[in-house]
Amino acid sequence: xxxxxxxxxxxxxFWPAAILVLLLLGNVIFTxxxxxxxxxxxxxxxSLINILRLGAPLALVALGMTxxxxxxxxxLSVGAVVxxxxxxxxxxxxxxxxxxxxxxxxxxxxxxxxxxxLFGLWNGFLVATIGIQPIIATLxxxxxxxxxxxxxxxxxxxxxxxxxxxxxxxxxxxxxxASVVIAAVIIVAAILLTRRTALGMLVEAVGGNAxxxxxxxxxxxxIKLMVYVVSAVxxxxxxxxxxxxxxxxxxxxxxxxxxxxxxxxxxxxxxxLMGGRFFITGTVVGALLIQTLTTTVHTAGITPETTLLFKxxxxxxxxxxxxxxxxxxxxxxxxxxxxxxxxxRERQKVEVPA
Amino acid sequence: xxxxxxxxxxxxxxxxxxxxxxxxLATLALxxxxxxxxxxxxxxxxxxxxxxxxxxxxxFLLVVAVGMTxxxxxxxxxLSVGAVVxxxxxxxxxxxxxxxxxxxxxxxALGIGALLGMGMGCVIHYFEIQPFxxxxxxxxxxxxxxxxxxxxxxxxxxxxxxxxxxxxxxxxGYRVSPSVVVALVVVLIAGxxxxxxxxxxxxxxxxxxxxxxxxxxxPVAQTKIAVYTISGLCSALGGVLLSFYMLSGYxxxxxxxxxxxxxxxxxxxxxLTGGAGYVFGTVVGVSVLGLIQTLISFDGRLSxxxxxxxxxxxxxxxxxxxxxxxxxxx
Numbered sequence: 001x002x003x004x005x006x007x008x009x010x011x012x013x014f015w016p017a018a019i020l021v022l023l024l025l026g027n028v029i030f031t032x033x034x035x036x037x038x039x040x041x042x043x044x045x046x047s048l049i050n051i052l053r054l055g056a057p058l059a060l061v062a063l064g065m066t067x068x069x070x071x072x073x074x075x076l077s078v079g080a081v082v083x084x085x086x087x088x089x090x091x092x093x094x095x096x097x098x099x100x101x102x103x104x105x106x107x108x109x110x111x112x113x114x115x116x117x118l119f120g121l122w123n124g125f126l127v128a129t130i131g132i133q134p135i136i137a138t139l140x141x142x143x144x145x146x147x148x149x150x151x152x153x154x155x156x157x158x159x160x161x162x163x164x165x166x167x168x169x170x171x172x173x174x175x176x177x178a179s180v181v182i183a184a185v186i187i188v189a190a191i192l193l194t195r196r197t198a199l200g201m202l203v204e205a206v207g208g209n210a211x212x213x214x215x216x217x218x219x220x221x222x223i224k225l226m227v228y229v230v231s232a233v234x235x236x237x238x239x240x241x242x243x244x245x246x247x248x249x250x251x252x253x254x255x256x257x258x259x260x261x262x263x264x265x266x267x268x269x270x271x272x273l274m275g276g277r278f279f280i281t282g283t284v285v286g287a288l289l290i291q292t293l294t295t296t297v298h299t300a301g302i303t304p305e306t307t308l309l310f311k312x313x314x315x316x317x318x319x320x321x322x323x324x325x326x327x328x329x330x331x332x333x334x335x336x337x338x339x340x341x342x343x344x345r346e347r348q349k350v351e352v353p354a
Numbered sequence: 355x356x357x358x359x360x361x362x363x364x365x366x367x368x369x370x371x372x373x374x375x376x377x378x379l380a381t382l383a384l385x386x387x388x389x390x391x392x393x394x395x396x397x398x399x400x401x402x403x404x405x406x407x408x409x410x411x412x413x414f415l416l417v418v419a420v421g422m423t424x425x426x427x428x429x430x431x432x433l434s435v436g437a438v439v440x441x442x443x444x445x446x447x448x449x450x451x452x453x454x455x456x457x458x459x460x461x462x463a464l465g466i467g468a469l470l471g472m473g474m475g476c477v478i479h480y481f482e483i484q485p486f487x488x489x490x491x492x493x494x495x496x497x498x499x500x501x502x503x504x505x506x507x508x509x510x511x512x513x514x515x516x517x518x519x520x521x522x523x524x525x526x527g528y529r530v531s532p533s534v535v536v537a538l539v540v541v542l543i544a545g546x547x548x549x550x551x552x553x554x555x556x557x558x559x560x561x562x563x564x565x566x567x568x569x570x571x572x573p574v575a576q577t578k579i580a581v582y583t584i585s586g587l588c589s590a591l592g593g594v595l596l597s598f599y600m601l602s603g604y605x606x607x608x609x610x611x612x613x614x615x616x617x618x619x620x621x622x623x624x625x626l627t628g629g630a631g632y633v634f635g636t637v638v639g640v641s642v643l644g645l646i647q648t649l650i651s652f653d654g655r656l657s658x659x660x661x662x663x664x665x666x667x668x669x670x671x672x673x674x675x676x677x678x679x680x681x682x683x684x
Contacts, residue, residue: 144666150659309498
């Protein structure tokens with residue numbers, strides 16, 4: 001019995017999931033009908049559904065981020081790519097005579113994904129081919145990408161009036177919000193692709209030691225290139241959802257600070273920033289946790305001003321609980337094999353001697 | 355006849371021995387080139403007051419970037435600086451509105467920044483959580499505190515603040531604000547600390563290789579906590595300078611300033627991996643950022659978003675340059 005409990009507690013999804021459940025239960029105390037889900041106008045309706053619907057873009061961005069972090073990298077540009085994705089799609093739709101045409105919207109979506117893939121290739125090229133540290137390589141696009149998004153929207157908010165486009169972020173499919181369906185399909189596909197094929201192992205191999213995996217015959221450059229493209233495309237899909245939900249594109253504010261939320265979701269989900277391991281289910285739980293936090297603040301009547309403070313406290317708590325050094329100090333347990341103070345910094349040192 | 359190779363050998367060796375200066379020199383060359391191009395195109399641009407105004411408008415960024423230089427030299431990063439700047443403006447403005455005297459408000463505001471930085475440094479070092487995540491949480495925390503103080507902009511009417519905002523120090527017909535003098539003093543102190551004290555050497559040593567520094571018996575814990583405290587203190591001072599400049603406290607002041615500060619440090623030639631760089635480079639980096647904004651405002655045809663695209667492009671060039679330099683050294 002105690003071993004089962006031990007296995008559950010030791011499982012890496014235990015802490016994030018436990019905190020998510022605690023948050024949901026805490027919500028029930030403040031709003032008794034929080035868990036209540038009902039049918040209204042043929043759609044599912046309720047706080048839980050809202051969390052899923054609004055959390056879908058973040059979960060997608062965090063999914064891409066998980067794969068990038070698994071290769072030992074980081075992608076700071078996703079927030080900017082979210083803005084670019086929405087901007088490109090809305091720019092295309094606005095310039096067509098028939099905004100309601102399904103063809104128009106499909107071309108707009110393809111265009112947005114294509115542009116995002118190009119930006120992803122650029123990131124991947126800088127990291128994999130030129131060998132710049134990921135945090136700096138993607139910082140370039142984080143700064144410049146926001147400018148590009150504003151360039152596309154010309155600093156304005158582009159408003160579109162297109163029913164098919166509205167479906168992506170605000171529509172429903174068999175009573176379930178379309179954005180949730182899209183996100184779920186992509187996440188399940190990603191899990192199957194990484195865990196039922198060798199792809200996931202290759203990604204982890206590259207993150208564990210890029211040089212060793214290259215010598216072992218893994219095309220590590222190609223894998224790195226791939227994860228940055230996937231991350232950018234995921235961000236663009238999230239950007240489409242966000243801009244479609246409000247039927248407009250805002251180059252300034254769409255996806256602002258989303259990279260930070262995404263990285264938090266990944267870390268809360270139990271994927272180490274060191275790379276070499278990843279855990280998509282944990283990331284999804286992490287993303288939902290962050291969205292639940294935001295929703296909690298709205299429904300529990302906590303003033304919106306305290307959202308950030310609340311987030312800071314929860315994030316710090318989750319990170320501290322996950323830190324072996326903290327647990328050893330506070331709970332007085334002996335540390336598992338002494339962790340060598342090996343930081344990403346030092347590993348990058350090996351690649352880029354100053 | 356001497357083959358040209360031999361003639362070139364001496365200067366080449368000279369360059370190779372001083373490769374650590376190459377990114378800094380490139381930044382300087384770029385700065386002079388941009389200034390020259392601006393002066394050639396717009397007659398008013400050549401007026402030295404334009405150059406001084408860049409410092410007047412960016413004194414707070416310079417102070418913040420100096421603090422960031424310390425952190426980046428140890429190989430860390432501090433994402434909380436913009437939020438700490440905003441928090442300082444809010445704390446100062448609200449305390450002054452309560453009727454506190456300026457000589458009490460200043461130490462309290464600076465102390466809060468230093469304390470926040472020290473807290474983050476302790477968490478980073480003792481709990482082995484990555485600086486990126488800790489300072490990110492710090493950023494949320496500081497911005498959250500701002501919103502708790504007030505969601506509105508608080509005006510500052512204190513005598514000392516308005517004096518600092520309005521007085522000008524003139525020499526030879528040119529004027530600068532007192533903030534510029536404060537920023538220059540900070541730069542000088544930072545340069546002294548980094549190059550002539552034990553703390554400075556420890557900072558470079560940890561940035562070079564933390565494990566070696568530890569094995570050499572250097573006080574890694576103290577130094578790491580010290581750099582984050584310095585960064586917090588510099589951010590708070592930057593916040594005070596910003597509140598001189600704006601004469602208000604607002605939660606949305608300095609949004610995204612951490613990016614400007616990091617960009618200035620990188621353009622100034624400091625390696626993001628730590629261990630190499632100069633405070634003087636950061637000064638030039640901040641000037642380059644200010645010059646881009648000034649050029650764009652002089653041009654008048656380019657919209658403000660081109661600033662971001664230019665800064666992104668510059669970042670790319672400098673990172674590539676650092677890459678080439680560090681490769682050829684191998």
